[in-house]
Structure formats: C-alpha cells, structure tokens
Amino acid sequence: MFSRILIANRGEIACRVIRTARRMGIGTVAVYSDADAQSLHVALADEAVNIGPAPVTDSYLRADRIIEAALATGAEAIHPGYGFLSENPGFVDAVVKAGLVFIGPSSDSIRAMGLKDAAKRLMEKAGVPVVPGYHGEAQELVVLASKAREIGYPVLIKARAGGGGKGMRKVDSPDDFAEALGSARREAKSAFGDDRVLVEKYVAKPRHIEVQVFGDNHGNAVHLYERDCSLQRRHQKVIEEAPAPGITPEMRAAMTSAAVKAALAINYSGAGTIEFIVDATDGLKPDRFWFMEMNTRLQVEHPVTEMVTGLDLVEWQLRVAAGEKLPLTQKQITLNGHAVEARLYAEDPARSFLPAIGTLHHLAFPVDVPNGEIRIETGVRAGDTISPFYDPMIAKVVVHGSDRSSALAAMENALVQTEIAGTTTNVAFLAALVRHQGFSSGDVDTGLIDRDLASLVAPANIPAGARELAIVVASGLLEKPASDDPWASLRGYSHLASPAYPVTFSVDEKPVRYGVSVMGDERFAISAADGILDVKIRRETKGWHVTGKGINLYAKTASIPNGIAVLSTGAVSSFSIADPFLLAEAAGNTGDRLSAPMPGLVKSVRVSAGDTVKKGQILLVLEAMKMEHTITAPHDGKIAEIVAEGSQVKEKSSLVRFETND
Numbered sequence: 001m002f003s004r005i006l007i008a009n010r011g012e013i014a015c016r017v018i019r020t021a022r023r024m025g026i027g028t029v030a031v032y033s034d035a036d037a038q039s040l041h042v043a044l045a046d047e048a049v050n051i052g053p054a055p056v057t058d059s060y061l062r063a064d065r066i067i068e069a070a071l072a073t074g075a076e077a078i079h080p081g082y083g084f085l086s087e088n089p090g091f092v093d094a095v096v097k098a099g100l101v102f103i104g105p106s107s108d109s110i111r112a113m114g115l116k117d118a119a120k121r122l123m124e125k126a127g128v129p130v131v132p133g134y135h136g137e138a139q140e141l142v143v144l145a146s147k148a149r150e151i152g153y154p155v156l157i158k159a160r161a162g163g164g165g166k167g168m169r170k171v172d173s174p175d176d177f178a179e180a181l182g183s184a185r186r187e188a189k190s191a192f193g194d195d196r197v198l199v200e201k202y203v204a205k206p207r208h209i210e211v212q213v214f215g216d217n218h219g220n221a222v223h224l225y226e227r228d229c230s231l232q233r234r235h236q237k238v239i240e241e242a243p244a245p246g247i248t249p250e251m252r253a254a255m256t257s258a259a260v261k262a263a264l265a266i267n268y269s270g271a272g273t274i275e276f277i278v279d280a281t282d283g284l285k286p287d288r289f290w291f292m293e294m295n296t297r298l299q300v301e302h303p304v305t306e307m308v309t310g311l312d313l314v315e316w317q318l319r320v321a322a323g324e325k326l327p328l329t330q331k332q333i334t335l336n337g338h339a340v341e342a343r344l345y346a347e348d349p350a351r352s353f354l355p356a357i358g359t360l361h362h363l364a365f366p367v368d369v370p371n372g373e374i375r376i377e378t379g380v381r382a383g384d385t386i387s388p389f390y391d392p393m394i395a396k397v398v399v400h401g402s403d404r405s406s407a408l409a410a411m412e413n414a415l416v417q418t419e420i421a422g423t424t425t426n427v428a429f430l431a432a433l434v435r436h437q438g439f440s441s442g443d444v445d446t447g448l449i450d451r452d453l454a455s456l457v458a459p460a461n462i463p464a465g466a467r468e469l470a471i472v473v474a475s476g477l478l479e480k481p482a483s484d485d486p487w488a489s490l491r492g493y494s495h496l497a498s499p500a501y502p503v504t505f506s507v508d509e510k511p512v513r514y515g516v517s518v519m520g521d522e523r524f525a526i527s528a529a530d531g532i533l534d535v536k537i538r539r540e541t542k543g544w545h546v547t548g549k550g551i552n553l554y555a556k557t558a559s560i561p562n563g564i565a566v567l568s569t570g571a572v573s574s575f576s577i578a579d580p581f582l583l584a585e586a587a588g589n590t591g592d593r594l595s596a597p598m599p600g601l602v603k604s605v606r607v608s609a610g611d612t613v614k615k616g617q618i619l620l621v622l623e624a625m626k627m628e629h630t631i632t633a634p635h636d637g638k639i640a641e642i643v644a645e646g647s648q649v650k651e652k653s654s655l656v657r658f659e660t661n662d
Contacts (some may be wrong), residue, residue, distance in 0.1 A: 001024070001026065001318070001319070001322050002026055002076045002077050002101070002318065002321075002322060003026065003027060003076065004026065004028070004046075004073070004074055004075045004076060005026055005027070005028060005029070005075055005076065005077045005078065005318070006023060006028075006029040006030075006031065006066070006069060006070040006073065006077070006078050006079070007028060007029070007030055007031070007041070007045070007077055007078075007081060008031060008060070008066045008078050008079065008080050008084065009031075009060070009079075009080060009081030009082070009083070009084055009086075010031075010032065010041055010060060010081075010083065010137050010379065010390065011039075011041065011380075011390070011391070011629075012028060012034055012377045012378050012379035012393065012395065012396060013081040013082055013083075013298075013300075013379075013395065014041035014045075014081060014379065015040055015041050015044055015377075015378070015379050016314065016377055017043065017079050017081065017314055017383070018030070018041065018044045018045055019044075020312055020314040020315050020318070021314075021318070023315075024077070024315060027047075027074050028044075028045045028046050028047075028348060029045060029046065029047045029048070029049065029069065029070065030042050030045035030047070030048040030049070031048070031049050031050075031059075031060070031065075031066055031069055031072045032048055032050060032051065032059075033047070033050070033051065033052055033053060033054050033055075033056075033058075033059035033060065033389070034050065034052070034053050034054050035053075035054035035387050035389050035390075036054075036061075038384075038552060039135075039379065039384070040378075040379050040380060040381055040384070041379055042501065047073055048547065049072070049073060051065040051066060051067035051069060052065060053388045054082065054387070055389065056369075056389070056390070058087045060084045061084060061085060061573070063085060063088070063090070063091045063094050064094075066078065066085070067094060067095060067098050067185055069099070070098070070100055071098060071100075072097075074116075074560065075100070076100065076101060077100055077101035077103050077321060077322075078095050078100055078102055078103060078316075079103040079104075079317070079318075080102070080103070080104055080297065081297075081298070081322075082297050082298055082299065082300060083158065083391075086104065086297040086298075087110055087114065087253065087295070087296050087297055088110075089107035089108075089110040089111045090107075092104070092105075092106065092107040092110060093107050101321055101322075102273075103270070103317050103318060103321040104297060104317070104321070105268055105269050105270045105272065105296050106141050106267075106269060106271045107266065108266070108267075109266045109296055112266045113266065113293070113294040113296050114161070114296075115160050115161055116135070116158060116160045116161070116198055116292075116293055117135035117136070117137075117160045117196075117198045117209075118135075118157075118160075119291075119294060120133075120135045120198075120268075120291060121260055122136055122265060122266070123265070123291045125265075126261050126262060126264075126265035127258075127261060128258045128261055128265075128291045129258060129263050129287075129289065129290045129291060130290055130291050131200045131201055131203075131277060131290040131291070131292070132151055132200065132201045132202055132290075133147075133151055133155075133156075133198060133199050133200030134147035134148075134150075134151070134198060134199045134200075135198045138197055139197070139258070140318060140614070141181060142159075144177075144181060144197070144199055144382070145174065145177050145178070145181075147199050148171065148174070148177055148199050149174065151199065151200070151201050152201065152538065153171065153172060153173060153174065153202075153568075154170055154171060154172045154202040155170075155171050155177075155200065155201060155202055156169070156170055156171070156199070156200045156201070156202045157169045157170075157171060157180055157181055157184045157196055157197050157198075157199055158184075158197060158199075158200060159187070159188035159191070159194070159195075159197055160194065160196045160197060160198050161188065161192040161193075161194040161196070161454075165234050165235025165236065166187055166188065166191040166192070167184045167187045167188030167197065167480075167600045168184065168191070168193075168203055168235060169181075169183060169184045169192060171202075171394070181197070182199055184197055185197060188528070189233075189259065195361055199506070203277055203278075203279045204279070204281055204630075205279065205280045205281045205445045205447075205457045206230075206235075206278065206279065206280070206445055206446045207228065207230045207244075207277075207278040207279075207280045207284075207444065207445050207446065208229045208230045208232065208275065208276075208278070208292075209226050209227070209228050209229070209230070209244045209247075209255065209276050209278050209289065209444055209532065210226065210227050210229060210273045210274060210275040210295075210299075211223050211225070211226045211255055211256055211259035211273065211274045211276070212224040212225065212227065212259075212272075212273055212299075212302070212305045212313075212385070213259050213262070213263040213268065213271075213272050213273065213274055214263075214268055214270070214271055214272070214313075214316055214320070214326060215263050215267070215268040215269045215270065215272070215296060215320075216324070216325050216326045216328075217269050217320065217323060218325050219267075220325060220326050221258040221263040221264050221268060222260065222326060222329070222330045222333060223259050223260050223303050223333075224309050224311065224313075224333055224470065225242060225243055225245065225252070225256065225305065225309065225335050226242065226243055226244050226252065226255060227240050227241065227243075227244065227299075227301055227304055227305060227332075228240065228242070228243075228244035228245060228258065228444070229241040229242050229301060230444045230445055230446050230448070231433065231439065231444060231446075231448060231449060232446045232630060233353065233449050233450070233549040234249045235298070235446075237301065237343065238342070238343060238430070238431060238433065238449065239307055239340065239342050239343070239430065239434070239439075240301035240304055240340070240341045240548070241304060241338065241339060241341070241404070241576065242304040242305055242307070242338070242339050243308065243335060243338065243342045243383060243409070244284075245404055245442035245444065246283065246284055247270045247284055248284060248286075248441050250286045251284045251285065251286050251289070253286075254286040254287075254289070255276060255289055256376070257600070258274070258276075258289075258291070259274035259276075262274050262291065262294060264450075268296075269320060270296075270317055270320055271297065271298045271299075271302070271313055271316065271317050272294055272295060272296050272297070272322065273294065273295040273299050274291065274294050275291075275292040275293050275294065275295065276289045276290060276291060276292060277289070277290050277292045278290075280324065280444075280445055284660060285515065287365065288335070288462060292546065295312050298313060298314070298317065298429050300343070301341050301396075302309055302328045302397070302517035303341055303375060303377060303396060304339035304340065304341045304398060304399045305339075307337075307339035307373070307375070307398060307399075307400040308335055308336055308337055308338065308339050308400070309333060309334070309335065310334075310337070311327075311328075311333070312337065315327075324541035337376065337401055337402050337403065337407070338400070338401055338402070338403055338404040338406070338407040339398065339399065339400045339401075339407060339409075340398070340399055340408060340411045340434075341396055341397070341398045341405045342396070342397045342398075342411060342415065342430045342433075342434070343393060343396055343430075344393070344394045344395045344396065344397055344418070344425060344426065344427060344560040345392050345393055345394060345425065345426050346358065346386040346392040346393075346394055346422045346423045346424065346425055347392055347424065347425070347426050349428075349429040349456070349457040350427050350457050355388070355392045356392065356423045356424040356425070357385070357386050357387060357388050357392070358385070358386055358422050358423030358424075359383065359384070359385045359386075359422045359423070359561075360380060360381075360383065360384050360385070360386065360394070360420060360421075360422045360423065361382070361383070361421050361558055361561075361565075362382060362419060362420065362421035362422060362556075362558035362560075362565065362567070363380070363381065363382040363384075363394075363419070363420055363421075363422075364382070364412075364418070364419040364571060365378075365395065365397070365417075365418055365419075365439050366413070366414055366417035366418065369399060369410040369413040369414050369417070370398050370409070370410070370413060371401060371402075371406045371409060372400060372401040372406055372407060372409070372410025372411075372413075373399065373400040373401075373410075374397070374399050374400075374410065374414050374476055375398040375399070375400075376395055376396070376397060376398070376431050377395060377396040378395035378396070379393075379569050380393065380394055380395070386423055392418065394425065397411070397414050397415065397418065397430075398480065399411045399414055404442070405440075408434055411434050412431060412434045412435060412469030415427055415430050415431040415434065415570060416431055416569050416570030417570070418570070419556060419558075419567045420574075421558040421560055421565035421567060421572055421574070422558075422560050422561075422565075422600070425450060425572075427570065427572075428456055428570060428571065428572075429456055429506065431570050432455070432456045432457075432458075433449070436448070436452065436456070438452075444513075460571050461568065461572055462571075462573045463548075463553055463555070463568050463569075463573065464550055464551045464552075464553060465535070465546040465551035465552070465553030465555070466553065466555060466566040466567075466568065466571075466573040466579065467552065467573070468526055468533065468535050468546060468548065468551065468575070469535075469537060469544055469546050469555060469557065469566055469626075470505075470557065470564040470566050470573070470575040471503050471505070471514050471516060471526055471575075472516055472524050472526070472535070472537055473557050473564050474503045474505075474575075474577055475501040475502075475516040476501070477501060477504050477524065478518055478539075478544075479517060479538060500515030500516065500517045500527060501515065501516045501517070502514070502515055502651070503515070503516060503577070504577070504578040504630070505575050505576060505577060505578060506576040506577070507576075508606065509588040512528070512578075513528075513529075513579045514526055514527065514528050515527040516526075519534065522536050522537055522538050523535075523536050524536075524537060524586050533548060533549065534548060534549075535547065535548035535551060536548065540552075540554065540555065543555055543556035543557070543567075544556070544557065553568060554568060554569075555567060555568035558570070561572060562577055562616070563575055563576040563577050564577070592640075592658045592659075592660050593654055593656065593657050594631065594634070594652055594654075594655045594656040594657075595653065595655060596618075596649045596650065596651060596652065596653050596654075596655055599648070599649065599650055599651055600622045600623055600629075600648075600649055601623045601646075601647075601648055601649075602620055602621075602622055602623075602643050602644070602645055602646060602647045602648075602649060602655075603620075603621045603622065603623050603645075604620060604621045604645055605642060605643070605644070605645040606618050606620060606621075607619055607620075607639055607640065607642060608642065609639050609640060609641055609642060610618055610638070610639060611638070611639045612636075612637070612638050612639075613633045613636070613637060613638070613639060614633065614636050615632075615633055615634065615635050616632050616633060617632060617633045618630055618631070618632055619631045619632060619633055619639075619642065619655075619656055620642065620643065620645075620655065621656070622649070622654070631655065631656070637658040637659065638658065639656065639657075639659070640652070640657045640658055640659040641656070641657040642655070642656050642657075643655050643656070
C-alpha cells in the first residue's frame with residue numbers, strides 16, 4: 001500500500017479522499033491555487049503545495065505542476081478526484097512516465113470511452129444494448145439529416161466529446177434539423193474543441209440509471225448495483241438515489257450484467273460508471289435500456305452507493321491501484337436500504353440557477369435526522385467564500401433509510417435543518433423537489449424539473465415573526481447584558497416611558513422605519529407606520545422563540561453584510577439595514593449640515609475645517625449598529641466645522657457644517 005498520495009483536486013472530493021487515506025494510515029498532499037490557500041482541503045492534508053493562480057487553466061489543469069508537486073513531496077501516487085484532469089489520458093500517461101501511480105483506469109481505457117461514438121461502437125461489439133442512432137464518421141449535413149429520418153423523429157443531436165448537456169439538441173422535425181445541428185456544433189466546438197456529433201433516437205420518457213462498476217488488474221470486474229440520476233436540470237444531475245425506484249429483479253440483472261460486460265470489454269481497472277438511458281413510458285422493462293456513456297472515474301454521487309453497500313469506494317480505488325485484487329466477490333456485495341443525495345449549490349433558482357458568490361457567514365448542517373442516517377460531504381466552512389473561479393457547490397447532503405420513503409423523509413428533515421446565510425442557495429428548491437408528488441411516488445424522468453419548474457422555484461413567504469425578530473436584533477436590545485445585575489436584563493427599559501430605538505430596513509430600495517421599545521423582560525413593542533405590535537422573544541438553547549399575535553416562531557439569526565438573516569425550518573429570510581446616512585440624504589439632509597441619524601462612534605476624519613471638498617469625497621467614517629458608514633460630501637463646498645475623530649455622537653447631532661455664501 002502507498003505511504004503517501006497526492007490529490008489533484010480541490011473542495012469536497014479532496015476532503016473525501018483525505019478522510020479515507022487518513023483512516024488507512026496513508027499520508028496526503030493537497031494542491032491548491034492562490035484562491036484556495038485557506039481552503040478546508042488544504043487544512044486537512046498533511047502537506048500542501050501551491051500550483052498557481054486562481055484560474056483552473058493556470059492551476060488545477062496544470063499537469064506539469066501537479067506532477068512536480070507529487071515528486072517533490074515524495075508522493076507515490078496521484079488521485080485525480082473527478083473533473084479537472086480525472087479523465088485526461090494524456091495526464092495519466094504523464095503520471096506513469098514520471099514513475100508515479102495513477103489511482104484510476106489506464107489511459108487506454110479512458111481513450112476507449114472518451115468519445116461517445118467510438119464507445120458505442122465498442123459496446124455494440126461487446127453485446128451491450130446501444131440507443132438506436134448513427135455513430136459513424138460522416139459529418140455532412142445531408143448524411144446526418146438522412147440518418148435522422150431513418151431513425152425517426154424526434155431525435156437527439158449530441159456532441160461526441162464531452163458531456164454536461166453541452167452540444168446537445170432535441171429536434172422534433174426535419175425542418176429544424178439544420179439549424180439545431182449548427183447550434184450544437186458551435187457549442188461543442190466552444191466547449192470541447194470538437195464539433196463532431198452523433199444522432200440518436202430521442203426517448204420520450206427517459207430515466208437516467210447508471211451502474212457502479214469496479215475492476216482490478218487481475219481480470220476481475222463486479223458491479224455495486226445501480227443509481228437513479230433522473231432528476232436533472234439542463235442535463236445536470238440534482239438529486240441521485242440508490243437503488244433505482246421501481247426497478248425489478250429482471251431489469252437489475254440485465255443492466256448490471258451489461259455494465260460488467262462493458263467494463264470487461266476494455267480491461268477496466270478502478271471505479272467507473274456505466275450510464276444507461278431508460279425508456280420509462282411503460283415502466284422499467286429489461287429490453288428498454290441502452291448504453292449512453294461511461295464515466296472513467298469516481299462519480300459525484302458515489303456516496304449513495306457507499307451508503308447502500310456499506311463499502312468505501314475510495315479505499316477500493318487505493319487498493320486496486322496498489323495492485324491488490326478486488327476486496328469482495330460479486331456474491332459478497334449486498335444491498336441494504338435506500339440512500340438519497342442532494343447537491344447543495346450557491347445558486348439562485350429564481351434567476352435560472354445563476355451561480356451566486358458570497359461569504360458563508362453562517363453555515364450549519366444537522367448531525368442526525370429522525371429514522372435515518374446523514375452524511376455531509378463538503379469542502380467549505382463557515383466564513384469561507386464561494387468564489388467565481390470554481391464550481392459553486394457548497395455540499396452534498398446524503399441520507400440513508402431502511403426504505404425509500406424513510407430516506408426521503410430523512411432528506412427533507414436534513415434540508416430544512418440546513419442553515420446557510422451569506423449567499424443565495426438552492427436548498428429550498430431541493431426541499432420542494434423532495435416533496436414533489438411525482439418524485440416522492442417514484443414517477444420520475446429527466447423532464448420532471450423543467451415541467452414543474454415554476455412551482456419548484458416559487459419564493460417562500462417570510463415566516464410570521466421573522467421580520468419582527470430581525471428588527472429587535474438590529475436594535476441591539478437582545479444582546480446579553482454585560483453583568484449579572486438583574487437590572488441589566490432590563491436594558492432599554494424605562495419606568496415612566498420606554499424610549500423607541502430606531503431601526504430602518506431597506507425594502508425594495510426604499511427606507512422603512514421602525515421603533516423598538518422595551519416593555520419588560522423579553523417583551524418588546526415594535527412601532528411602524530401601520531401600528532404597534534407587541535412580541536415576546538425568549539432565548540432558547542438553539543436560537544429564539546418569538547410569540548405574539550399570529551406569531552409562534554422558532555428561529556436563529558445571523559449577521560450578514562448590512563443586514564440580518566433569520567433562519568427557520570429551511571427558510572432563510574434576509575433583511576437589509578438601510579444605510580442611515582443615505583436615508584438622511586434622501587430626507588433632504590444635503591444643505592449646509594450633515595447630522596447623525598443615530599448614535600455612533602467617529603472612527604476617522606478625512607478632512608479639516610477650511611478644506612474645499614468635491615461632491616462624493618469621503619469626509620469621515622462613523623461606526624453605528626456594528627457597521628462602518630462612509631460619509632461623503634453631498635455637494636461641492638468648503639468645510640466650516642467637522643466633528644473630532646473619536647467622538648461619540650448622539651442621534652441628530654451635527655457631524656459636518658459647510659460654509660454658506662451668506
């Protein structure tokens with residue numbers, strides 16, 4: 001067995017490999033870009049090497065730097081993870097040439113499965129069912145259009161290189177073929193540098209079912225059962241599960257047998273996945289599945305297979321790469337219960353799932369779920385930043401139950417207990433998907449999300465009490481007293497009349513003002529333009545309990561830039577605190593005087609009395625409500641007076657006075 005390996009990847013998969021290696025007593029070396037210097041995988045590894053700037057072309061795709069790092073640190077083997085260089089046969093050859101071991105299949109196996117058309121011809125020879133279509137070399141429009149007519153519309157044009165749905169177009173009519181072909185070719189050329197395509201029969205109700213296979217260097221190959229990956233968005237997997245719902249023993253036997261044939265046909269060694277497209281129009285039938293492609297690496301969704309088999313696939317990878325035989329025979333591999341994985345991303349479902357960047361100011365995952373087992377695969381921690389350079393995955397949430405219904409219930413519980421503030425995420429979308437009637441009943445296909453997208457991404461209502469909790473938190477009146485003096489617990493309370501502490505939120509870019517008064521221990525009155533609401537806010541072990549008229553809310557709060565996030569049962573409600581000085585300016589505080597709209601500390605003063613300033617020039621910085629506010633000149637002018645640095649100012653006290661013409 002190896003004494004030290006290098007992981008040529010980042011994020012959650014690097015952390016995942018490190019975890020198994022550590023359990024096996026194997027030392028680990030991480031590689032990282034400038035943007036990942038403080039990342040979790042760097043912290044977990046025994047040693048880490050910087051391989052370049054943030055862009056992947058200058059770091060994680062630099063095979064030469066990765067191999068140099070392995071040699072310099074004494075690593076004996078390289079684990080590629082997935083993505084990046086994991087299916088690059090040239091990288092495999094370079095690793096072997098350097099005298100290192102590649103923890104994965106041979107370059108010949110990767111090349112054999114690297115192009116979809118060549119792979120399908122190979123599978124046909126091996127007796128593996130292949131989708132009816134044209135996988136030949138001719139690429140002329142007239143030839144491809146003719147083959148499409150022979151196959152019968154609708155057809156699917158697919159780039160022969162790459163994946164992820166790029167270079168893929170569904171065509172319903174011969175009249176649309178030429179335009180769709182041109183579009184697919186352009187996209188394929190841009191994504192993969194190869195504009196060649198193949199044409200296949202379009203399956204009306206497709207399910208994506210894949211089989212995990214494993215081979216060794218002694219001629220053995222086994223399957224570890226199937227996974228269903230039909231819940232997809234633009235051909236990207238969203239939720240995966242094992243085993244496939246509704247599969248019959250006959251269907252499983254046919255699919256797994258075909259998958260093992262495929263692995264043996266290319267003398268496969270290591271972890272791989274044979275992906276099938278299944279026509280589920282009339283249920284799952286043994287004669288209605290076809291080979292799509294093979295992924296010659298560990299899959300993102302491998303944890304669900306580990307959960308239902310009780311095996312560690314990374315350990316198997318390491319043992320096979322070290323020359324050992326497969327740890328178990330086919331008969332020794334059993335299936336237990338049901339597992340589901342949801343991919344949690346920093347993205348905005350309501351805006352076509354655009355990636356979102358930001359700092360994870362609050363991040364907490366549940367440690368257990370009722371009637372199930374939970375596992376979190378992540379490469380980030382609270383305080384980390386989701387950068388624009390890499391895939392915005394936050395975590396994979398994986399659960400296991402005794403059957404599918406208990407696993408789905410466990411997943412829903414896990415998602416609603418997940419707490420993230422600081423960036424937009426798809427957690428509410430995932431929870432809605434798990435609750436979807438079609439999915440929960442097992443009636444799934446790859447088009448489910450697109451058909452019901454509007455309902456799945458509909459914004460959730462703000463829970464009753466969330467806004468009130470945010471207002472009181474923003475006022476500072478919920479902070480723990482500085483002493484044990486019982487009178488300190490009545491902060492803000494006045495025997496005769498309780499003062500109203502001002503809080504202003506920004507709603508649709510307009511200021512909305514509130515006043516918060518302490519009415520007694522845990523009781524507050526919130527005044528607004530439409531009246532006064534009394535609430536009681538009690539500190540609980542895991543957050544706050546808010547009660548009042550129509551309110552019974554349990555929630556946590558987290559500070560986010562210029563605002564407060566309220567987290568409750570899967571919902572994240574964010575409230576922006578309006579910049580008080582912008583509000584003052586909007587209210588007409590732009591003449592010869594600038595006043596403080598609330599108490600604060602003058603942190604720094606940038607100009608002096610007598611200075612001439614321009615509109616927008618920074619005058620001073622004031623700290624109020626735990627935030628720094630930059631005060632700028634509302635117009636050109638000359639400073640007559642300015643507050644002293646370090647001053648503690650009261651609400652409405654003068655900060656700056658300008659000279660006037662008269």
